[in-house]
Amino acid sequence: MTTDPPVTLPAALAGAVALGPDRDALVTADARITWAGLDAASRAAASALAARGVGRRTRVGLLAGNGIDWAVCAFAVLRLGAVLVPLSTLLRAPELEQQLRVAAVERLVLVGSFRGRSYPDEFAELLPKGGRAPRLPALRSAWLLDEVLADAARFPLADALEARVRPADDLAILFTSGSRGTPKGVIHTHGNAFRAVAASLPVRRIGRDDRLYIPMPFFWTGGFAGGLLTALAAGATLLTEATPAPEDTLALLARERATLFRGWPDQAARLAAHPATAQADLSSLRPASLPALLPPGLRAAPGARANLFGMTETFGPYCGDPLDTDMPSASWGSCGTPFPGVEVSIADPSTGRPVPQGEHGEIRVRGPHLMRGICGRSREDVFTPDAWYRTGDLGHLDRSGRLWNHGRLDDMLKINGATVYPSEVESALTSLPGVHAAHVTSLDGPDRPVLAAAIIPAHHAPLTEPALRDAARAILSPFKIPRILRILAPGSDIPRTPTGKPDLPALRTLLTP
Template sequence: MAEPAADTIPRLVRLGAERYPDNPVIVDSDGRLSYAELDATTRELAAGLFAAGIGKGTRVGLIMPNGVQWVQIAIALTRIGAVLVPLSTLLQQPELVAHLRTASVQYLITVEEFRGHRYLADLAPHRGELPALRAVWTPDRLPRTGDTAAVDVIGDAVAPSDTLSIMFTSGSSGPPKGVIHSHGNALGAVASGLSARCIDADTRLYVPMPLFWVGGFGSGLLSALLAGATLVTEQIPRPETTLRLLERERVTLFRGWPDQAEALARRVDEVGADLSSLRPGSLQALLPAELRAPAGARANLFGMTESFGPYSGYRADTDMPRSAWGSCGRPFPGMQVRIVDVDSGRPLPAGEIGEIQIRGPHVMRGICRRRREEVFTADGYYPTGDLGHLDDDGFLFYHGRSDDMFKVSGATVYPSEVERALRGLPGVGAAFVTEVSGAVGAAVITDRDVEDLRVAARKVLSAFKVPTLWWRVESDDAIPRKATGKVDVRALRELLAERGVRG
């Protein structure tokens, strides 16, 4: 099992400054920072934060949009062993208070306002509900005076087993969960997937995910730091500005949401952006036709917040064996995966669908305010709630969420299976499937009419899986999402019932 060259953030930052001093580590729409500059600026900021009372184990919330400053603050905190609690910029007032309380945040660093959210004003009436919260700072008022020489000494005391971050995820339903990751388990998880994601020191990586999600923090920032690569990011992705950013920075690897890649691809000619620097391993919608693989030939990288990002995959620029097409590749080194019966927990043989359970050194350390026995099985596996099967060669196939599957006329429908089939139809940008009053409902990004879609779907799906309720939408913006970015299935079901047409 390949282990990262550095197993804590303090060591990783210093190593990057030694190996790649002049390489840019982070680029946003307005600025950039080299590895040497990251080391110097975060050392200064870390000294000020330590002098102000923040140290090993201190829980610090961070609410900021993507950018160079987010990275500087996050790295400064983790260099002195503080626990980073990245918080979504999408949180409404009650959600913000609940997150701060769940993670027992002691210090909060937040912008005053972003995209209509006024975090300081939202928080002010509720400070009495947060006894752990000692201070709230805006980024421009952070303490910056301290002993910089002491920062490396403090960093040397940070151990791989120390908590790095608390990442929030909503799961499929219910209140958000504060997922606890250590320096060692997080960096190990990221390192195990670098090769599959085609990230090395020459990579200029664009990831659309916010840095407060594991997709942005782990698959973006920490991936860049471990590989010596450059992360390119922006506060608010929009097709024209994103395409110009990709062109200007000669981005070589575009990872993230297939929906966004497809939306950008539809605007490339109109904007006139040169994306010739993109290489195989990027999402295929943005690659020229001669570099694209057949549908299903490349792995759908699969993971979750609890595994600190992808835990299963296959090299993104290489076709899998034909028998594995449509799969999520194989589990990465350091991750054990088993399939169990949903009801009994009995391990299932290859080919049978059941709940995916994971175990290993890269899995989270725990969940805030929950006992270990509430989170893990007696033998240390984490029940993910995802459904899947393993084939005889160890490739993992995903079949949706155990709480999303539903019955139609007594037969089981897996939404992910229907979504995958609909996405494969010409003219379909994306599809989102759920149960609506005992029937299959689908929200589809497409210009095709409903009858045309229904006829096409019948050719690739069994009759009981073909949606009977269709809602055509123009873009992903119409799909309701939670603060974590996951589809809000309950809201989607309501919209389908209200706006869907029968076909």
């Protein structure tokens, strides 16, 4: 007999405490807290917030770096039935103003400073004065995080509010953007969020004995859903840092005997290339970790393991196969199998009609793991009449039911009249010796668009443009070989948006001769 997973934050937290109150919940370089400790601290913070007027459905913005205080405040907000709006520490004043307005944030909790920035000073024109924020009519209060956490006075209403939290209540508004689009506020409920996380645990191989390291910020879906709420749902331990640095990260992984390193492959590769990694004891890492940090004997062949695939709208991955198991060879390079509770279809982008198996089209998803909606948009504008969400991603389903990703619909390129998928070219270039990463786009040529690529070499790899072109000719059709190649410095990265996605306009500027 199986037990349904908890589908509210209060229920999930109570479950984690019952499983192991004295087990580590969250560990940083210089602090740790148990599940019982996180329960007590977030209960006190919830009372402090309730006494300040935060109640059910209040939208509360949180602007802080990863750490125990972030988790305590976030859990406090969610215990009250309020709605958490994680805000990026990278935002500048115009970006913050836009997100606060889109999400109609009513209360803002922020740290005094982070990475040399004084947020109260930098955002002074946006913050309420005398109970009013002229540029943000919904925003009524702004408080420093340490002041909220220091106010531990009991407020009986807090317990009553927690008892009323239901799966259908809004949990969070997460901001995302495409590589070209403006940020959008994605609304998730307690129920859809925890069901999505629970469905991913078997594939991601995360259980209560795991010590999971996630470098992603909590204000992104990868850190919030893939890190903090994943650890909560599994009763596992989360290892995190506010400002990762190679030596500090390696010390944390070794000291805490990390069992799983997840995140972006680029991060793992850069860490693996660091000289200090050779002396670090990472023997506790299991095969479901990113392969760059595993010993050669535990690494799978390229493409053998599923590329977990998801998005903010699905609260993280919705497709994948077990990360410690090779897929059948015919499916190497795919994203794996849709999770239970998620339906996936491939449709003609222009008609919306399903396409035959194996044919490329727009990926559409539906099911109880999906977001409730998007701020400022009607349900009819977000979903089709039969409840499909048009992801804007290109892909196909193979005979085994596994999903293949071919990039974004708006990234599909026409080069000399032929269709080119940037993801296909990127995969081919990345497979070449000495290439760590490739990022492909198009540039306006004298008479037609041309293909261009930024190449990041593996550490100390002696790449040259002629050699790279020669190697590419053996695996790519002539029209798929980028006319413009720019080899960047090892360990560098391309420009990215505040949500961590490739910034295509800036990439094009970088590649323009």
